[in-house]
Amino acid sequence: MDWYSWLSKTNLELALVHEYALAFVRNELQREDLAYFNHEFLQSIGISVAKHRLEILKLARKEERGRMTNGLSRLVMAMYKTKRVIAKNVMAKWGFSKNSELSPYRNQWNGALKRLNGVSKSIKILKRVVALVGTSCGQGL
Secondary structure, eight states, X not given: OOHHHHHTTXXXXXXXXXXXXXXXXXXXXXXXXXXXXXXXXXXXXXXXOHHHHHHHHHHHHHHHHHHHTSTHHHHHHHHHHHHHHHHHHHHHHTTOOTXXXXXXXXXXXXXXXXXXXXXXXXXXXXXXHHHHHHHHHHHHX
């Protein structure tokens, strides 16, 4: 790959473009390696100025986005769009909306919880009665 012409697309000075292009060639980098560019990697090959690394990373991301529109990524994007369209149509058909509010838990289950608490109190009372009856019957024998 012609790293000099690629790096010329950045806002870096031509002397720096030449220096960084030589660093890329010395490290035998290829176009496929753009996906793995990050600050640490660029710093390890000799690009010490953070602003320069940012410029190179912006260009690399732009290049990768352009390459992603081919092949498998098109299939993935088509699947994602299909999923959104289906979800949108299902939501519209069954009357769901993004802003529909859920009923509060307290109002929804308040009566059921009261009945349940009433039953558990009744069970406790029955257990006490059975215990009292059982002990009094046992004492009389």
